[in-house]
Amino acid sequence: MARDRNPADLVGADPGPPFEITFDGSAVTALPGQSVAAALWGAGILAWRTTRNGGRPRGAFCGIGQCYDCLATVNGEPNRRACLVPARPGDTVTTQEGHGHAGLAV
Amino acid sequence: MPGSPSEPHEPSEPYEPSEPYESAAPYEPSEPYDLAVIGAGPAGLAGAVTACELGLSVAVLDAAPQTGGQYFRHPAPGLGAARPQALHHDWSEFTALRGRFEASGVTHLPHHHVWTVRPPDGDGIWTVHALTGPDAHGGTPARVRARTILLATGAYERQLPFPGWTLPGVIGAGGAQAMLKSGLVLPGRRIVVAGSGPLLLAVASSLAAAGARVPAVVEASGYLGYARRPYALAAGPHKLLEAAVHGSALLRHRTPLRTRSAVTEAHGTDRVEAVTVSRLDRAWRPVPGTGRRIACDALAVGHGLVPQTELATGLGCATRRTPDGTHALALDALQESSVPGLWAAGETGGTGGWDLARTEGELAGIAVAARLRGLPALTRSRRARALARRRDRLRAFADVMAAAHAPGPGWTAWLPDDTDVCRCEEVTAGSIRGAAGALGARDARTVKLLTRAGMGWCQGRMCGAAVACLAAEGGRGGGRGDGAGGGAEGGTAQGTVPPSAERRPLAVPVPLGALADLPEESGRPGPPTDGPTADG
The missing domain is CATH 3.50.50.60 (FAD/NAD(P)-binding domain)
Known part of the structure; x- marks a missing residue:
């Protein structure tokens, strides 16, 4: 069984034109319809948050918006669930550090 | 507010949408x-x-x-998938x-x-x-x-923690499948699939079909439980067919299925590099000396839904x-x-x-x-x-x-005191055992008040089952693999995981501003649950 198979070939994907987002300043290629988390996984990036006590790296865990482990700072806004937020051309994604409470101010 | 049902609230100043998205359908009919x-x-x-x-x-x-x-x-349509059915039964x-x-x-x-x-x-x-x-x-x-x-x-998905389960690359089995189905991405190239339940076979065969190598599917139960209920089995031919399809796909990809085994540790520093798979006894207690290391760059894990x-x-x-x-x-x-x-x-x-x-x-x-x-x-x-x-x-x-894949009471024996159980609040098994032991907490809610376990963003969805088990054990069990206190008497009857507290007045995090914006209904201020039928 060939090992060069990939998910896009499996479903016969013919995506729209790829575009770029950045993660901590580096360019990442995303496909239209992918979430921020999917785009990062596609680039081999699995962690985009550090915990507020241990400073440990985290990324997508439940993949369906339930665990909130994949919180990222997207275009300056913290606490975005990367597994739900669609990637858009030019998005700036940065590692979310600490409590991310900036977005909770009322 | 007669005559104006289902209208959107006026957004308050701080909650303007930060980016455009397809807005909700018009709120009709009136x-x-x-x-x-x-x-x-x-x-x-x-x-x-x-x-x-x-x-x-x-x-x-x-x-x-x-x-x-x-x-x-x-x-999503933008990915232009011509054959989405390749990832689905019954498409x-x-x-x-x-x-x-x-x-x-x-x-x-x-x-x-x-x-x-x-x-x-x-x-x-x-x-x-x-x-x-x-x-x-x-x-x-x-x-x-x-x-x-x-x-x-x-x-x-239900999760039962183990050392290393918070490492990047360790993901929910259903999560791996969700990311694959929606985003056409994999978390790695060599993915161990572990936990319990029929979902694991489906996940493993999807991942393998999409090009991942799956060195092992690790199932904590046996499949003997099915055989004890032949009448109900005969009633579910479609399910059996599905299992047979997954089984043959796994064979084709040369993926071994290890039953009565569990991933008892994930190794790595900034991401998972290997897992230890141990044999389990009938109570799901790891059998000492059976640990075997399997190299991988991702682990997809879950214990039922x-x-x-x-x-x-x-x-x-x-x-x-x-x-x-x-x-x-x-x-x-x-x-x-x-x-x-x-x-x-x-x-x-x-x-x-x-x-x-x-x-x-x-x-x-x-x-x-x-x-x-x-x-x-x-x-x-x-x-x-x-x-x-x-x-x-x-x-x-x-x-x-469900009965065939019910977690055994001995699983907490693979959970050492220094492992984080609550991912959000970073609360260790030791802290929870302390609350359940010296401080006398016997349920997830009391543990939460004492330790913050379950108090974070996910509101205990990820740790709830584990916290409830540890609370029910009353702080016994050092979780050093010796099984002390993790025996059948330490869990609940029938060897199943006690329920976690599924009380969440707000099902998703809600900004206070959104609550403040709620119009008054019949003289009552907005939620949460003060309705006449709420009992808590």
Whole structure:
């Protein structure tokens, strides 16, 4: 069984034109319809948050918006669930550090 | 507020949407809907279509942009997938259901994250409150009013922690499948699949078909549990066929299935590099000296599914214990909960797969129409009786599967004191054992108050099952692999995981500003649950 198979070939994907987002300043290629988390996984990036006590790296865990482990700072806004937020051309994604409470101010 | 149902609230200043997204459908009709369905998976779609075809006005609210729920999650149109069925069983049956749904005139409200449902306030009208947007962040609050409610909120994955489970690259088994189905991505190239339940076989065969190498599928149960209930097995031929398909796919990809085994540790510093797989005894206690290391760059893990019931439990709906130790809604023969006017279908009433979900959804749709249109004969029709029989048959099979994969009480023996159990608040097993021992906590809620376990963003969805087990053990068990205190007497009866507290007044995090924006209803300030039927 060939090992060069990939998910896009499996479903016969013919995506729209790829575009770029950045993660901590580096360019990442995303496909239209992918979430921020999917785009990062596609680039081999699995962690985009550090915990507020241990400073440990985290990324997508439940993949369906339930665990909130994949919180990222997207275009300056913290606490975005990367597994739900669609990637858009030019998005700036940065590692979310600490409590991310900036977005909770009322 | 007569005459103005389901209007969007005026967004307050700090909660302007930060980016444009497809805004919610117009809130029509101006009269309340006959039925509001929460969840656009197979159960919700079937219920909505059925009710609509029987003459009801129906709205479906769902967090996702597309219908299908988790099971039929599929790539966004932009990915141009010509063969989405390559990642799905029964895809053509889903597209047929979706076609009926789209032609039916049901109002579809995607990107609606429902955070509470309020019971009728003397006027017979329920109110469903939602936050809008892809991740409910900065979206406009919305509310939808309806005469009846169908909850089809599905399930999420149960996790039993082990050392290293917070490492990047360790992901939910269902999560790996969800990311693959929707985003066409894999977390790694060499992925161990572990945990318990029939989902693991499906995940492993999807990952392998998509090009990952799956060095092992690690299942904590045996499959002997099925053999003890031949009658129910014979009733579930479709499921068996599905298992056979997955089994042959695994054979083709040369993936070994290790039963009565578990991943007892994930290794790595900034991401997973290997896992230790250990044999388990019948109580799921690791057998000393059996650990074997398997190199991998990702681990997909999960221990069955937990029905998503908090919208209903907040309303005081009765629940039942499932054979694998979760709590599901207690429903009558026509899918109605203990709170009149609120029906449920699919995993909300107990995990059972998509075929059961659509069957229950259709039956609920008929029952709602019968109630609202004053036509009780609808529920005695040949169609309704056939659906009920099918539901009973599939439910019986689901119960056999749940029992076969129920976690054993000994699993906490693989959980050392220094492992984080609550991922959000970084609370260790040792802290929880301390609260359960010296401080006397015996349930997840008390542990939460003492340790913050379950108090974070996910509100205990990820750690709830584990916290409940540790609390029930009363702090015994050092979790050093010696099994001390982790024996059958330390768990609960029948060797199953005790339920976690599924009480979440707000089903999703809600900005205080959104609460403050709620219009007063009949003189009452906004939520949470102070409704007459709430018992807590």
